Amino acid sequence: MFLVGKGIPPHITSLPETVLQTPFGQMLRPQLDRAMRTVTQAPVASPTAVNTQANVVQSALANAATNGTGTSAPTTTTKPQTQPPPPTKHRHSGLSLPLFTALPTTPHTYTSIPPLPKLVAKMGPPFSTSPATTSALDFLTARQSSTSTSAPVPLPDLPALSTLLRSAPTALPLPTLFAGLDLFRLLLIDSRISGFFAEEASLRTVATLLLHARDVQADEAAMKLDGAEKLVLVAMKVACNLFTSPLMVTSLFASGNERVLEGIVALAARGAASGAGEGMAGIKAAVAMLAVNIATASNRYLPDRPHAHSTTATHLPPPTLSTDHAIELAASLIESIGTETNPDVIKNMAIALGRLVYGKSEEEVGELGDVCLAMEAGTAVEGKAGKEGMGKEEEDLVREIGSVLLEEGLVVGW
Numbered sequence: 001m002f003l004v005g006k007g008i009p010p011h012i013t014s015l016p017e018t019v020l021q022t023p024f025g026q027m028l029r030p031q032l033d034r035a036m037r038t039v040t041q042a043p044v045a046s047p048t049a050v051n052t053q054a055n056v057v058q059s060a061l062a063n064a065a066t067n068g069t070g071t072s073a074p075t076t077t078t079k080p081q082t083q084p085p086p087p088t089k090h091r092h093s094g095l096s097l098p099l100f101t102a103l104p105t106t107p108h109t110y111t112s113i114p115p116l117p118k119l120v121a122k123m124g125p126p127f128s129t130s131p132a133t134t135s136a137l138d139f140l141t142a143r144q145s146s147t148s149t150s151a152p153v154p155l156p157d158l159p160a161l162s163t164l165l166r167s168a169p170t171a172l173p174l175p176t177l178f179a180g181l182d183l184f185r186l187l188l189i190d191s192r193i194s195g196f197f198a199e200e201a202s203l204r205t206v207a208t209l210l211l212h213a214r215d216v217q218a219d220e221a222a223m224k225l226d227g228a229e230k231l232v233l234v235a236m237k238v239a240c241n242l243f244t245s246p247l248m249v250t251s252l253f254a255s256g257n258e259r260v261l262e263g264i265v266a267l268a269a270r271g272a273a274s275g276a277g278e279g280m281a282g283i284k285a286a287v288a289m290l291a292v293n294i295a296t297a298s299n300r301y302l303p304d305r306p307h308a309h310s311t312t313a314t315h316l317p318p319p320t321l322s323t324d325h326a327i328e329l330a331a332s333l334i335e336s337i338g339t340e341t342n343p344d345v346i347k348n349m350a351i352a353l354g355r356l357v358y359g360k361s362e363e364e365v366g367e368l369g370d371v372c373l374a375m376e377a378g379t380a381v382e383g384k385a386g387k388e389g390m391g392k393e394e395e396d397l398v399r400e401i402g403s404v405l406l407e408e409g410l411v412v413g414w
Contacts, residue, residue: 090301090359092409099397100354100405105302107243108289108348111189114182116140122179127171132160133183140186158196161187162205169212175227181209181234185241194245203251206242207260210235214263217270229283236271236286239264243293253298253319265294265325272332272349284340288348291333294321295352301359321356326368330356334375338383343390347398350381354401357410369410378407 116137120128127133135156142153168180184205187193197205213235216222223229242248242264252261271287274280296302298321321329330353337349357365357372372378382402385395 091361092301092359092405095404095409097358097400097404099393099400100351100358101303103351103397105296107240107293107296109189109241109244110185110237110286111241113140113144113186119179119182122176123172123183124176127164127168127180130160130164132157132164136161136183136187143190155190155192156187158193162197162200165205166208169208173227174216174222174225174231178227178230178234181213181231181238184209185234185238188238188241189244191245194242195247198245198248198251203257203260206238207257207263210239210260210267211263214266214270217267229280232267232271233283233286236267236283236290239267240286240290240293243297249297249319253321258322261321262325264290265321265329268294269328269332272329272336281342284336284342284345285348287336288345288352291329291352292348292355294329295355298326299355299358299360302355323366323368326356327371330368330377331371331375334372334377334380338380340384341387343387343394346384346387346390347394350384350398350401353377353381354405358405365410372406373410378402378405378410381406 120133120137122128123133139153139156146153165180165184168177172180188197197203200206213231216228217232217235223232242252251257252264268287268290271283272291274283298319333349333353337346337353340346340349353372357369362369379402382399385399385402387395390398
């Protein structure tokens with residue numbers, strides 16, 4: 001542009017940032033980061049970072065268009081990419097944690113599909129006969145029968161669905177409210193739909209449904225009513241499925257959405273502290289998996305955490321769980337694991353506790369480390385190794401987390 005005496009127009013120089021702020025751009029960000037990492041580590045620098053990034057974005061957009069995804073989020077699963085290793089130097093680098101560090105970091109999800117007509121029928125009219133419900137049912141039915149080579153299933157009427165779902169706590173009686181949340185759980189499996197709800201102001205649909213379930217759970221009298229336990233269980237399954245979308249995770253941990261994340265942590269913490277009873281076994285299992293998802297998403301030292309390796313200036317900060325939330329979740333897990341008998345629940349609770357502290361410096365762990373030491377988290381976890389029904393590998397993992405990470409790891413220095 002020096003030949004005409006003008007600079008590059010702002011709408012051109014800001015194009016990469018503009019694209020990256022869209023739902024589609026957020027879905028592409030991990031691929032862009034890998035491409036940019038190659039460029040920034042090359043021996044010869046590119047002419048300008050802006051032009052390089054714009055070319056990368058343009059190439060990604062062209063590739064998406066070729067695959068028929070248009071401007072919506074990708075609907076096909078990409079082949080796993082080799083992620084760079086986590087930071088090689090952190091608080092627990094010197095500890096022997098081969099089983100713990102080899103664990104996958106993919107989130108726990110609930111993807112089973114019940115008979116859809118029966119699910120919708122449980123809601124009753126006018127909710128079950130709403131055009132928005134019909135569009136959701138048609139979408140889920142078509143998605144069930146689609147294959148990897150099929151054309152993308154057209155999305156249902158998402159704005160209408162948002163309005164309908166937000167009306168569920170008042171439109172549906174408590175005994176059938178769980179069915180409305182279960183419909184939401186199924187819709188969240190599709191990344192395009194999850195992306196839509198992630199971009200809503202204040203996560204309003206997610207907030208309305210999960211915070212209502214949290215309030216029911218906190219009301220001792222309400223929890224004795226028919227349908228209350230089912231509602232809390234399905235709400236936890238919904239919360240688990242939120243973590244399948246990188247864009248949704250970013251929104252959950254974003255400034256301004258604290259009350260939603262607080263509600264999810266409260267669901268998990270109260271669920272962990274709940275006593276025995278009909279339906280509580282399922283709730284405890286969901287608690288353990290939700291706790292793993294929360295701890296995994298907020299730990300940048302684990303493998304496959306893209307936030308730990310970004311080289312682009314526009315990359316969002318890594319999700320961070322507040323100290324208060326971490327303490328609330330950890331304390332409930334430590335108390336619960338002491339009386340838990342299900343081997344799978346014990347294992348997942350131990351993993352969640354480990355990921356809440358793993359790799360973090362004394363300053364990052366803060367009061368959480370003091371609470372874990374005071375409550376003897378290591379002893380509580382290690383004492384569960386070898387529980388009846390637990391396999392040898394699970395036993396070794398639980399013992400490793402308890403005796404190494406939650407005991408030695410909480411006092412070890414750099």
